[in-house]
Amino acid sequence: MTRIAFIGLGIMGLPMAKNLVTAGYDVVGYNRSQEAIDKLVAAGGAGATGIADAVKDADVVISMVPDSPDVAGVVQGPDGVFANAKAGALWIDNSSIRPDVAKELAEEAVAAGLGVVDAPVSGGEQGAIDAALSIMVGGSAEDFAAAEPVLNAIGKTIVHVGPAGAGQTVKAANQLIVAVNIQALAEAVTFLEAFGVDTDAALKVLGGGLAGSKVLDQKGQKMLNRDFAPGFRLALHNKDLGIVTSAARSVGVTVPLGSAVAQLVNALVARGDGGLDHSGLFKLTTELSGRD
Template structure:
């Protein structure tokens, strides 16, 4: 059977390699984004550029959005300036998969708004960063109807190696919020350990070899070790985006009535990094915040 036609909206650091992995897996992909050079990249990989959301989705079986935040997802779904969005232009029974990271409430509102249009929705945010997107090794956490998840499973498996149905609409985004809380905690702990080890004069590579082989080991340490050692933070997942995600965590925690002491501190530290001009750097740049607090030149 022919694979479903995919409309991919959002071709950023994560979206471009993810769309390309679908193309390599045999999916016909039509892409739309605001930057023309990213459409050129998609075309060079075998995809079809579109000039608008309408053009991208009107013949698609599956629509995937991979966008920076809630505002962009809402705008693409509903349209702006009377242009119409995915919900207006998609055919009935289209499967709309939002793989962005947004608030759980945004995911549930999108599913509710899509129902009168006959459009089915999954929230399916991912974890693994740029490297996971390129390698096709992302973790996918999905919320929505089980039948829709099962239909999307082959597509998800072209993008990631851990794919889990987490529950109803919004559940995927709730799990992603917890993921971002844990990742920020690992990043901050690694940053503090590195500054401490350097100040103590310990061989940093030897120390990280040992730490990476014991209970302190983590995917964060493995992925970001070079960033910490070289004090080099090219954007893989930007501080700006993690700042947004920790805002989602703290807001969702307040709505559910739980207290996250460490989460609040991490949100403050990430906000401080952004205020210090590090918003465009990789979130491993939390190291720079620890260095500033410790009086170490950054």
């Protein structure tokens, strides 16, 4: 049985790890909070006391943590993945981080005798629960082939998009599209409410036309209900939009809509709303319109 060490049992990491258990893998998890580890154990997995303990016998190591420094902290150092995973193990990073950092860490992984793919995911908490994530994978063809069976247990659309770092580049583009769509939806709902339209009916018909999208399907009702319980936190999308704008600037690409939405997201985070779902952009939009 393939043994998988799963590092990072958060909003998305925990259901992903559970789906790997369901698929028949031997999963041992580690998280900074014991509560998440206990939930994995209750689902049939095992718990570890630290990263070194989790990865020592693993054939595959998966990391799912918030940001570039967090990933580096997981894999580097005497207690990290590179120093403790067995030679020939495969490291899959499902986190969303800077493409340049992904490339650098991939080189370190290869030097440590590991296979490696950067495989950020899209689909939010529900996609993680349903094992229906979209996964964009960067790395060698050989390492992608090794990772694909594992990724099939947590995702629905798994595509090899290029060499190391390419997965993170495609994820950055994904986050740009999602952010702009959420803001457009927030403005549309605010507009509809101002005119007293039946918003449930309006979103139904909009969803059946060219304006339809997964963003509308998953976030429209949350806006109508003023339900901003996090499926994907604004703080994380703020981090991702920072990656987008920085990477775009480095290659001379202009992202005017993305930059504008990035400022709105940053404003929400700065005032203390970073823990809200990214559909919380609606909250700021209604306030700016004097309709909060």
